[in-house]
Amino acid sequence: MLTRFLEAIREGMSRPLQYYQDICVRCGACIDACHFYAVSRDPVHIPAYRMMLVKKLMQSGSSGNGTLLDWYRESREIGGRVVSELQRAMWECTGCRRCAVFCPFDLDTGLLVSVGRFSLLQEGLGPEMIAEIGNAEVSKGEIIESIKEFYLDQVKALEERLQNEFAPGLQIPVEKEGARVLYVPLVGEHNIIPAAKAFHAAGEDWTLSLFTATNHSFFVGDIAKAKRAAHWIVEEAHRLGVKAIVYSECGHGIRTLLHYFDEWFGEEVAGLERASVVQLVASYLAERKIRLRPGSFDTPLTYHDPCNLGRNGGIYEEPRMLIRAVAREFRELNPNRALNWCCGGGGGLIAAPEMQEVRMQAGQPKVEQIRRTGAQWVVTACENCKTQLTDLNAHYEMGIEVKGVVDLIANALIL
């Protein structure tokens, strides 16, 4: 049992992970960091426990039973209970890395979980759906020609609708060679409309990608596949000769774009600017390329820092600047920025139906945090967070509305 898991995790034991395993002093600072533990009080959710569990399993493979060394190392017999604990330790985590901020050594449980998930999948243990979507993203590039026509029709229809509703001159170019910006959306028009409006207002020379920013292979720690899925976008950028790749409001997508692309693709992306749409729109405002009606919204609202934009991406101020430009009553969550509570839906959990109940529980600290502000709108910049917050809203009857940052801006533009 767990042979393939152990093999894969030994293979995946990188230098930082080895540091983590050797130096964690189990001080317990991380106990208060985890939203899963805050609700469940289940030791398996303590980040240090997750680390210990893997360490004990790795060590028990190399020694016999009942020796003093086994007692000292608390070697775990590999059986049903351990497998269940391991599954929960690796899958009931959103990879938000709040615990890494709490840790005096900055130990990154997110990295452990990423490698652990990949290793568990080698054993066939875990929500299959997430990996399945990841596979679809990898193969999408191969079948793109066959779906292109349908996609173009859909975009054309959307373009016509926006020309009627918003501005006659608005365009949604696809496959436009020589455009400056390649905008990579998510599935669904809700993700294209606000950006198209903002681009139109700013006079941006842009083109819509045939692909999406999501990368579910990244959630399950399958970095080889994650690279292949992301490479379709790099290829598209080169084919069209764009200057910049801009990702929509997608947390993990933005994290890969800003912090992994350099290592994944090296020279290939060296000349390409990379940014999230929130950063791009913030730069429009700073450079006065767009004008906004100040105080467009009276409703008290708050901003939720998505973990992949905030502590994992360093994008703290741009969304706040945009929100302040249009809102009359902006209330900060407490804590916020690097110490913000995770929404409870990250790490791909949204895509796994069997995780629904778990993620509603894990969202409790977030729910309380939002309630304390009294805000009626929760603005954020990550699709995962938006879906989770919308689900939490229904589940806990919060009476809030969830909005995107660019969404907010698009409704306050002066043309």
Place this chain on the structure above:
Amino acid sequence: MEPVAFLLYYITPYIALAVLLGGTAYRLYQWRQKKPVSVHLSLFPRPQTRWGRLLDTLVDMFTLRGLWQVNKPLWAGGFIMHLGLLILLLGHVRVFTDYYFLWELLRWGEEQQTQFSHVAGTIAGLLFMVPLFYLLVRRWSSAVKWISTPEDFLLLFLLLGTAVTGNHMRFLLEVESHEVRRFLQGLVFFRWQPVPASAGGSFIYHFAFVQLLMICFPFSKLSHTIGAVLSKMVARS
């Protein structure tokens, strides 16, 4: 002299030192053997420049700033214990050599030196020992018990043993520092000298606990002394 005492005074110190140095080198080699993670694992906000990041790491290390933000009692326990340990380690340099330049600079005579070392040693001894009791009690409390292992208790036991025997010599005995210095210098130069008689019975326990800690260092979480810096640099890469 009892055979065990003889071993602990004159033989095992060399073994302990060899294990400490060799084991630490081995640990570093093992870490080096692992493949680095090529992607950024940065936590934000982080300083922009390389020097900024190094400085940030050092400030974080010496102040435990992050812990202060999220858990003040734990910060107090961890910070005060380490501060006491640092002062004690600096003080223990005097059992091998002395801060001659410092005494000259301050124009302090022998009496002032002894007085100063007495006060500083007493304070540091308490700063080191009291938080250790807190950290031990904490291990049985609430959620920390789920993540406490035999290793944690062993190391706390060794550290507390070292602290209690050390403080016993400091508080209750009049140890002649030159006797201790003569003994340890004898070990260093392989010209064995008699055991410091003024240090009484606590000395052998103190000496043994320290040797055990030296042996444990490379193979336990004590290696965070080195590993924490490396890990913190990863989070700022």
